[in-house]
Amino acid sequence: MAKITRRKWLVAAGTTTAAVGVATLAGKTRLKAQEATPASKHNYNYKNVSPRELIQRRHLPNVELITQDSEKVRFYDDLIKDKRVVIQFMFAQCKDVCPIITHNLVKVQRLLKGRVGKDIFFYSITLSPEEDKPKDLKEFAKHHGAGWTFLTGKPEDILHLRKSLGFFYNKPKEDADRNNHSGMIMIGTEPLTRWAHCPGGSKPEWIATVIRMEMDAPLKGSVNGVTQPDVAFSTKRPVKESKQAMPAGHMH
Amino acid sequence: MTFISKRNKRWEREKQQALDNRLELVKEGFTRRALISMGLMTGAGVLIPKVGLTHPSVGPPQDFSSSTRTQCDFGNSPQPAQVFVDPMPIPPELPSRPLTDPGLQFGAPPQICPNTAPNPANNNLPFEGRGQFEGLPRPGTDCFQFFTQYPVQKYYVERIRANSNFRICSDTNIPNQLIWGFNLGGSASTDVATFPGPTIVSRYQEPWLIRRFNELPTQSQNGGFGVPEMSTHLHNFHTAPESDGGPCRWFFRGQYFDYYFTAQQAGFASTHAPNGDINESLSTLWYHDHRIDHTAENTYKGLEGFHLIFNQFDTGNETTGFRLPSYPQFDIPIILNDKLLDPSTGKICFDTFDFKGLIGDVQLANGKIQPYLDVNKRRYRFRVLNGGPSRFYELFLTDPLSPSTVIPFWVIANDGNLLPTPKQVTSFRISVAERYDIIIDFNQVKSLIGSHTKVRLENRMIQDDGQGPTCDVAAPGTGIYCVEFRIGSAVTDNSVNPATQPSFYTLPSVITPRITRHFEFDRDNGQWVINGEFADCGDLRFTVTQNTAENWVLTNPRDDWQHPIHIHLEEHQILSRVDNNGRYDSRSGDSRTRTSFGGNCPWPGGGAGISTTRPGVPNVEVSRKDVTTLQFDEDATVFFRFRDFRGDWPMHCHNTVHEDHAMMLLFQVQPNVIDNNTEP
Numbered sequence: 024m025a026k027i028t029r030r031k032w033l034v035a036a037g038t039t040t041a042a043v044g045v046a047t048l049a050g051k052t053r054l055k056a057q058e059a060t061p062a063s064k065h066n067y068n069y070k071n072v073s074p075r076e077l078i079q080r081r082h083l084p085n086v087e088l089i090t091q092d093s094e095k096v097r098f099y100d101d102l103i104k105d106k107r108v109v110i111q112f113m114f115a116q117c118k119d120v121c122p123i124i125t126h127n128l129v130k131v132q133r134l135l136k137g138r139v140g141k142d143i144f145f146y147s148i149t150l151s152p153e154e155d156k157p158k159d160l161k162e163f164a165k166h167h168g169a170g171w172t173f174l175t176g177k178p179e180d181i182l183h184l185r186k187s188l189g190f191f192y193n194k195p196k197e198d199a200d201r202n203n204h205s206g207m208i209m210i211g212t213e214p215l216t217r218w219a220h221c222p223g224g225s226k227p228e229w230i231a232t233v234i235r236m237e238m239d240a241p242l243k244g245s246v247n248g249v250t251q252p253d254v255a256f257s258t259k260r261p262v263k264e265s266k267q268a269m270p271a272g273h274m275h
Numbered sequence: 276m277t278f279i280s281k282r283n284k285r286w287e288r289e290k291q292q293a294l295d296n297r298l299e300l301v302k303e304g305f306t307r308r309a310l311i312s313m314g315l316m317t318g319a320g321v322l323i324p325k326v327g328l329t330h331p332s333v334g335p336p337q338d339f340s341s342s343t344r345t346q347c348d349f350g351n352s353p354q355p356a357q358v359f360v361d362p363m364p365i366p367p368e369l370p371s372r373p374l375t376d377p378g379l380q381f382g383a384p385p386q387i388c389p390n391t392a393p394n395p396a397n398n399n400l401p402f403e404g405r406g407q408f409e410g411l412p413r414p415g416t417d418c419f420q421f422f423t424q425y426p427v428q429k430y431y432v433e434r435i436r437a438n439s440n441f442r443i444c445s446d447t448n449i450p451n452q453l454i455w456g457f458n459l460g461g462s463a464s465t466d467v468a469t470f471p472g473p474t475i476v477s478r479y480q481e482p483w484l485i486r487r488f489n490e491l492p493t494q495s496q497n498g499g500f501g502v503p504e505m506s507t508h509l510h511n512f513h514t515a516p517e518s519d520g521g522p523c524r525w526f527f528r529g530q531y532f533d534y535y536f537t538a539q540q541a542g543f544a545s546t547h548a549p550n551g552d553i554n555e556s557l558s559t560l561w562y563h564d565h566r567i568d569h570t571a572e573n574t575y576k577g578l579e580g581f582h583l584i585f586n587q588f589d590t591g592n593e594t595t596g597f598r599l600p601s602y603p604q605f606d607i608p609i610i611l612n613d614k615l616l617d618p619s620t621g622k623i624c625f626d627t628f629d630f631k632g633l634i635g636d637v638q639l640a641n642g643k644i645q646p647y648l649d650v651n652k653r654r655y656r657f658r659v660l661n662g663g664p665s666r667f668y669e670l671f672l673t674d675p676l677s678p679s680t681v682i683p684f685w686v687i688a689n690d691g692n693l694l695p696t697p698k699q700v701t702s703f704r705i706s707v708a709e710r711y712d713i714i715i716d717f718n719q720v721k722s723l724i725g726s727h728t729k730v731r732l733e734n735r736m737i738q739d740d741g742q743g744p745t746c747d748v749a750a751p752g753t754g755i756y757c758v759e760f761r762i763g764s765a766v767t768d769n770s771v772n773p774a775t776q777p778s779f780y781t782l783p784s785v786i787t788p789r790i791t792r793h794f795e796f797d798r799d800n801g802q803w804v805i806n807g808e809f810a811d812c813g814d815l816r817f818t819v820t821q822n823t824a825e826n827w828v829l830t831n832p833r834d835d836w837q838h839p840i841h842i843h844l845e846e847h848q849i850l851s852r853v854d855n856n857g858r859y860d861s862r863s864g865d866s867r868t869r870t871s872f873g874g875n876c877p878w879p880g881g882g883a884g885i886s887t888t889r890p891g892v893p894n895v896e897v898s899r900k901d902v903t904t905l906q907f908d909e910d911a912t913v914f915f916r917f918r919d920f921r922g923d924w925p926m927h928c929h930n931t932v933h934e935d936h937a938m939m940l941l942f943q944v945q946p947n948v949i950d951n952n953t954e955p
Contacts, residue, residue, distance in 0.1 A: 067353045067448055069621050074499025077619060081346055082628045120800045189628035190801065193740065194835075206800030207630065207936065215494040217502060218627040219568045222802035222809040222937045229811040233568065236409060240504055241494035243410050244528030245397055251493035 075216050082187050083213070086180040088148070091161040091173040098184060102172070103213050107143045107238045107255050110209040111223060112190060112201075114151035115163040119202045124223035125167045127230060128208075132170060134231035142255070143238060145171035150201040152181045210237045214254045217241065347624035352616035352636045355446035355644055359759040363646035365607060366581065369459060369473035371429045371483075378432040378460060378486060385427070385484050385533045388418040397529035404489070404505075404526020405517060405533060408812070417517035417524070420920055421544065425537040429483040431475065432460030435505055435578070436468040436490045443614070443623075443637075444644040450621040453498040454577035455491060457562075470642045471610050471662075472562070472580025476602075479586040480550060482538040488531045500572040500625040503528050508565035509582055510708060511690070511901035512557060513541045513845055516922035521843065522567035522939065523812035538584075541845050544919040545822045554780040555846065555899070558589050559608070559658040559691030559710045567812060567939075571633070571664045571931035572625050577642075579662050581608040588779070589693065597779055598771040599687070600656040600714070605770065607648070608658040609732075611757055612639045613666045630801075630936040632665035632741015638734075640758045647759040653768035654716045656687070659732075663707040664931045667744040667837065667904075669736040669875075671702045671751070672715065674724045675759075678752025682723055682730060685773040686883070688712035692846055692899035693780050697773035701882040703895060704736065706839035706904040708929040711895075714773050717762045731756040741932055743837030743907075746874030782899070785848060785914050788826040792817070793954050795830045796838050796905060796928060796938060803928065803938035806954055810927070810939035817955035819917045821946040826850065828912045831905035838933060839904045840911075843924035844944070846899035847913040852877065852891030855908045877906045902929055917944045 085099040096102055111128065113121040125147070132139045139145050147164075149155040152175045155163075160173035175181070185191065185204060192198040210233065211218040221233045241251045345351065374384060382402035383390045389406030391414065393399040400410055406417035434457070441454040457472030477483050491503035504527055508520035517524070518534045526532045537543065540551025547555075564570060564578035583602070585591045591602035600606050613635030617624035626633065640646055661668060672682035685697040691710045703711050720730055735754035737747040771777045797804050808816065819825060827847075829840050832855075854877055879885070880893035889897055903911050927939035942955070 067621060069450065070619050072619055074497075077347075077617065077624075078499060078627075187628075189626070189630060192801075193631075193742075203801045206802040209628075212494075216497055216499050217494055220630055220936055221568070222804075224800070224802060225809045225811055225937070226814065229809075229813055232409070232813070239409075240502070240527065243398060244400060244489065244503075244530060246490050246492070246528050248396075249493060250398065251495060254495065 075214065078216055078218075079213075082189070084180075084184055084187050086176060086184055088174040088176040088180070088184075089157055091157050091164055093157045096174075102144065102146060103211075105214050105255060107212045108210070109143065109145045109234060110188065110211070111145075111147050112150050112185065112204045113147050113163075114149050114201055114205075115155045115159045116151065117201070117205060120205045120224065122167070124205065124208070125163075125169055127223060127225070127227045128171075129168050130227035131231045131234065134227060135234065139171055143234065146174060147171065148174045148181065148184065150181070150185070150204055152176055152178045210234055212238060212241065212255050215241055215251070345618055347615050347617050347626050349615070349634050349636050351618045352614070353449060353618065353621050354637070355444045355449055357446065358645035358756070359647045361445050361643045361646045363609070363648040363758060364641045364643055365603070366469065366471050366474045366641065367459065368603070369431055369433065369475045372432055372460060374430055376430070376432060376460075378434075378462060378488070379430055381488075381531065385430070385486065385535070387422045388415075394529070400527055400530055402530065403532060404530040405524070407526070408523070410527060419517060419535045420515040420922075421537050422535060424549075425482040425539065427484045427535065428481045428538075429477065431483065431485040432488070433457040433472070433485060434460060434462070434466070434468075434488045434490050435507075437492050437496070438468045438577075440467075441470060441577070441642075443639060443642060448621075449616070449644075452623050454623075455501055455503075455573070456577040457487075457580055468577070470577035470579065471608075472578070474580065474608060475562070475582040476591075477536070477538060477582065477584045479538055479540065479556060479584060483536050485534045486531050487534065489526055489528050491528055493528070498622065500627050501576040502566060502569045502573065504566050504569070505532070505573075505578075506565045507532075507534065507562050507578070508843075509534070509536070509562050510560055511841070511843065511846065512536060512560055512582075512584075513539070513551075513555070513919070514843075515920040516924060519843060519924065520562070520565050521923070522565050522570070522810070522925055522927075523941070525566045541916065541918050546918065552783060553586070553588070554783050556586050556589065556693070556780060557584055557691045557846070558688060558693060559583060559660070559712055561610070561660055561662075561708075561710070563662075567810065568935050571935045572627060574662070574931055575612075575614070575623075575625050575633070575664050579610060579612075581610070581658070581660070583608070583658070593768075593770040597693070597777065598769065600654050600770040605654070606656040606658070608660065609640055609758060610642075610660045610662040611668060611734075612642075612662040613637065614639060629741070630803075630932060632743075632930050632932045634666055634738060634741055638755050638757055640732075645756060645758070647761055649761050649763055650717050651763050652718045652721055652765040654714055654718075654770045654772070656712060656714055656770075658688075658691075658710060658712050659705065660710045661705045661707050663929070665707065665741040666738055667704065667706045667736050668734040668757075669702050669704045669744075669748055669878075669881075670711075670757070671733045671735055671754070672720065672730050673733040673752055673754075673756070674727055674730050675752065675756070676727050676729075677724065678750075680723055682720055683882070684716070685714040686711055686881075686895045687714055687773065687779070689895055689898035690846070690901045694895070694898050695781055696776050696778055698883040698895050699773070700880075700895060702735070703881045704878045706837070706902065706929070707931065708839060708841055709902045709904070714770075715760070716772075717760065718765065718768070721762055728762050730760050730762070732758040732760070741930065742835060743930075746876035746907075748875050782848065782897070783916075785850065786824050788914065789820065789823040790951060791826040791828060791953065793828045793830065794926070794940075795832060796840065797832055798836065803933050803936045805926070805938060805940045808940065809937035810925075810941075812941070814941065815923050815943045816940045817942050817952050818948045818950040819942060819944045820948055820950075821921060821944050822918050824914065824916045826912055826914055828910055829903060829905055830855075830910050831908065834907045837904060837906055838928040838930060838938070839902045840926065841902045841929040842913075842915065842926045843901075844920070845916050845918065846901050847903070847915040848898070849892050849896050849900060849903055850889055850912045850914050851910075852906070853910040853912075854891065854906075855910060877909065921945055
């Protein structure tokens, strides 16, 4: 595309008063802008807000979701806050990548030796809330032997959640393809503001290693005797998690 | 403009207009703050005049809820009231230390195999991070290769620390920043970490060892991003895996890691024993964190620094050897970074939930927002590094009072490798991790700009998002100014005049490869892939026979992403670049067949033209390289030797956000192994 000049732009802008004003000022100020002047007064209204809270506000909405057991839960309060989590998007009718990734995660669950549902929480969130009712998700979980929490909800809440978590494409066509959001899994330790991704199509051994590294690495070292306290697991287990299904019998 | 679907075209056009207009206003001399105070721009970067000016920022038309409009995002950063008011910092040189230094004696002095003894003061983790994975020692691994043949002559220490009082400008509107960086090696708390880190200066044939300590604060003190597990890569010295600082060899808080370098050119244990091929000499390198899955946030946090290497030709003294401008007075490194500042706090922010790439609206050079540099009327060597995370630059010299004046200068090195002879250019395009050494003759510049006294390094590459640049270059004077050079008096200049076309190194010969392998860099279900596979520290994808040569064909099948591909171990040469116009259109999600990108895709070469012997390769890329940018729909064929060392190295995208999302593979080099997989 041709680069527009300011002159062209002024024409395009209909030479409104404001635009002309800018142009005139710009011409006068151009030279001055290069000269050093004392810093002007503080003009920004900064707030003393913690990085953790900023991440919560921007990326971890407290939308209401429904588990495969038809329980209502709040995304941030019940599922994310103070926890080590693995988050993934899927849909029950997915024939492309989801079954592979769910299958991988079932293996990962076993490789993590009983930690899933205990100090690491897995969440699979449907991309098709219109179709996927709790019973569909329960059936999907049972079919795959997936012993963790599956979630659906209001379509607008799921969309908001997906985009807040960074799962979107700039091109509407690509964004509309659910398969494009089913590949990457998120791994987070919310109280430590530590977030990472791992392709769900990786080998289960590697996915398990990445999860273990993400969860355990912060606790390993110390400098001058200062060690990261295990804040992620110091809080009590949420009520909801006690109902996490055990792996289905046929998967042993 | 990138090829875009019809559906998006109108929006794309409006968005571009909004950006262009805003840039024009800003570059005319207004800062965002000035416009806001005049009521012409809102805090979100929206220009108030109508008609094509309303797009809020250079981002997608997302239906985010209102809460996300205060994001850490392009167009939202607080800005200083004035730019070009701070001098450009020049990083201090890292001092060498005697072996008796307490840092070098901590635990045990440097030894050939890792010091895996448990440190009771550090949760019984091994003293040294070398030779471990997940904190568990792997006995017998990662002993230094060639350690006894090339004894260490210079020792260094660096301590990786946090610094919460770092200034990116003097304007008090912008608060102190928390960075992580490298210090000068001292244990005192007054030896603070800086960004960029200290410059390390070495000489070929003087083997060196650097002990790095991880003294970072705990994970929860990261300020919102960054993980305190370190792996420091020397990009791109000819280094064995145990000292290369690759993605899978990180160390924890409280540990140290010894990095040993033979200081020999490639070929030292094979084709050109015992000191290597002089024509494989590197000069401008950089060191940076490489922790797998977290490189983008960790380097963005400040873990980057220069490493310069001199030899008997590139001496650092303009009266000897190639007579390049003397270091450090007239030989100056410049690292460019773009940042975002959080609109809520004024602090540098990074979106760890994004996996497409980050584009900042605050431009730094050597850690300061748009600084100035006083120069004399003579030749200077600038070593320009794109420190990322995702932006591509096309850099010009601009007289801000007469932007249309064309100001030529000279490229002398690409990725730190001196070209056979200098090339005169009017611009160069530099993607993440690439380096361009340039010579600017300010005496000549002064004759072009008459009574004016300032020229600026200007980025005219238009880039909308982290995916890659557009094909558009902004009009002169409407881009982003990165550094202002203020030209002072004339002083003695004994450096070589590039116009006399001095010869530097000759390009190493390109021999018949043992095998040609193909690698496709693509996106699949929202995951970055190379040949359909992902990064995996446990998966060495293929084996190269030691001391052989191969051709690798690197393919980008997409017309909406670009990837700077970095390959460790040795420098490579680009043999050809082929634009596969239309070949992959069916995969891009757009049905229309592209006839041409238009604009400046592929890059036409900055005025130095395209090679007549290497198809499609700009003349300034007829060089040794360690980063090859894959432009839209492009096949690049590179020639690579694999000499001297054994072990594993990565190839990865150096858009650090893509890299962290698994666009990486590991290969290994072993003797007497024949692996004929052409699409590993």
